[in-house]
Amino acid sequence: MPNAYDVVVIGAGTGGYVAAIRCAQLGKKVAVVEKQRALGGTCLIWGCIPTKALLEHAHALKVIRDAREWGVTIPAGTPAIDMGQVQTRKDRIVTALTKGIEFLFKKNKIDWIKGTARLAGKGRIEVVEGEKQTLDAKEIIVATGSAARGVSGIEIDHKRIITSDEAISLRELPTSLIIMGSGAVGVEFASIYRRVGAEVTIVELLPRLVPIEDDAVSAELEKSFKKQGIKALTGTRVTKAVPGASGVDVEAQTPDGKMQQLSADLLLVATGRAPVTAGLGAEEAGVKIENGYVKVDEMYRTSVPNVSAIGDVITLGTGSHPQLAHVSSAEGIVVAERLAGQDVRPINYDHVPSCTYCDPEIGSVGLTEAEARAKGYDVRIGTFPFGVLGRAKMAGESEGFVKIVADKKYDEVLGVHMIGPRSTELVAEAVLALRLECTVEELIRTIHAHPTFSEAVGEAAHATHGAAIHL
Numbered sequence: 001m002p003n004a005y006d007v008v009v010i011g012a013g014t015g016g017y018v019a020a021i022r023c024a025q026l027g028k029k030v031a032v033v034e035k036q037r038a039l040g041g042t043c044l045i046w047g048c049i050p051t052k053a054l055l056e057h058a059h060a061l062k063v064i065r066d067a068r069e070w071g072v073t074i075p076a077g078t079p080a081i082d083m084g085q086v087q088t089r090k091d092r093i094v095t096a097l098t099k100g101i102e103f104l105f106k107k108n109k110i111d112w113i114k115g116t117a118r119l120a121g122k123g124r125i126e127v128v129e130g131e132k133q134t135l136d137a138k139e140i141i142v143a144t145g146s147a148a149r150g151v152s153g154i155e156i157d158h159k160r161i162i163t164s165d166e167a168i169s170l171r172e173l174p175t176s177l178i179i180m181g182s183g184a185v186g187v188e189f190a191s192i193y194r195r196v197g198a199e200v201t202i203v204e205l206l207p208r209l210v211p212i213e214d215d216a217v218s219a220e221l222e223k224s225f226k227k228q229g230i231k232a233l234t235g236t237r238v239t240k241a242v243p244g245a246s247g248v249d250v251e252a253q254t255p256d257g258k259m260q261q262l263s264a265d266l267l268l269v270a271t272g273r274a275p276v277t278a279g280l281g282a283e284e285a286g287v288k289i290e291n292g293y294v295k296v297d298e299m300y301r302t303s304v305p306n307v308s309a310i311g312d313v314i315t316l317g318t319g320s321h322p323q324l325a326h327v328s329s330a331e332g333i334v335v336a337e338r339l340a341g342q343d344v345r346p347i348n349y350d351h352v353p354s355c356t357y358c359d360p361e362i363g364s365v366g367l368t369e370a371e372a373r374a375k376g377y378d379v380r381i382g383t384f385p386f387g388v389l390g391r392a393k394m395a396g397e398s399e400g401f402v403k404i405v406a407d408k409k410y411d412e413v414l415g416v417h418m419i420g421p422r423s424t425e426l427v428a429e430a431v432l433a434l435r436l437e438c439t440v441e442e443l444i445r446t447i448h449a450h451p452t453f454s455e456a457v458g459e460a461a462h463a464t465h466g467a468a469i470h471l
């Protein structure tokens, strides 16, 4: 039967496309149903890739503005950003990557069926829009992802009150921007638009920026943002937003209960993402939904046999599930290998790195100091500032630090938290350290090349034993 497959994946985001490729590598006949005109999902089209491309542009502008410091002479006139060229380059990068997945699908003989999929029960999938047809599958993987979530009482009009979907594509620079929420998405856009000259105000309901990070990281980011002219109103709730012809008026309640009036060209709502299950027919097909998410077990099995789910759309029912590209891909690989009969272990979510590409960057893994203390560990802390390193001085990037949280009794590394240059790269060593249940002593004996940013990790380990060399 031409429409019969071993595996049909619904959604070609970083969860779905990776699951499909791994299934094909393991000998399965695979189809992916994707309703967008390109493969790659949120990460490639609206998320990780476009935002990081914009951040690279913002960084380029920073370096050019500091030309004199680098001994580079630029003819008179202030360097300015051309948003048309920025968007063209960003789109070129996105297209190259999405086309790259199309190539991988062809290489692995995966069929891309363009349309919207609906679970029709008993291993059937109906493609209800686009290339309409019915597919038969021995196994189905739901990877329908997430979409920007609004906040009750704040109506997103996509013009003055926008989400990240619009913020990645602005061709005209806003002179001012209010950002609601200071998670990864909120602070990354704050860095992008401040660097290119906008007045940026972040309004965060919780008492500190990047609230899931270690307290020390939040404090360092707040200090740096203040220096850069980014205004942060923490402990503050947006209560009203009214769009007008030329801007948006925002009302916010500060921690002392007072109302504050703000106005800007745009309000970016960056308060999280909601799972996408609308039109999927999940509940009709018997798939259990919990708070809007597809409920799965630790091997990503849903309540219906032969239907698995991965990525942003799932809940494991054990607290919040990280909505990250690398998590969705790791889950896709686990499912593919389970379906191929391999002996595969559940993912340890305590070892998932969290990277935020604001300026300065943040990379972290494992327990924060507060979490380790709350769990009853006798905690030992070691911190080393990047500013001391030769490499950081050369790069002109000396903000931030590496902080290690360790258990005094067994010397085990429990968490590593860094803010500063290359933190999103340096965290990889910390992830491996946690994965291998490394001790601080082992990190100390690991030789870090000189001169590198990675010396900050080695020195933080030394500092944890009270023996940093360069402090």
Ligand SMILES: Cc1cc2nc3c(=O)[nH]c(=O)nc-3n(C[C@H](O)[C@H](O)[C@H](O)COP(=O)(O)OP(=O)(O)OC[C@H]3O[C@@H](n4cnc5c(N)ncnc54)[C@H](O)[C@@H]3O)c2cc1C
Residues within 6 Å of the ligand: 010, 011, 012, 013, 014, 015, 016, 033, 034, 035, 036, 040, 041, 042, 043, 044, 046, 047, 048, 049, 051, 115, 116, 117, 118, 143, 144, 145, 146, 147, 164, 185, 276, 279, 280, 310, 311, 312, 313, 323, 324, 325, 326, 327, 328
């Ligand atoms: C601005 C922003 C920046 C981000 N930056 C990062 C980052 O730097 N690092 C990181 O790790 N994560 C980042 N993320 C999060 C990351 O993008 C997501 O965690 C990741 O894309 C989730 O992958 P997924 O496969 O679960 O779902 P998605 O990528 O959302 O893909 C789901 C796909 O399913 C398709 N689909 C849905 N329903 C159907 C249907 N019924 N039929 C057919 N197709 C359907 C959709 O069109 C979509 O293509 C960012 C997100 C945003 C919004």
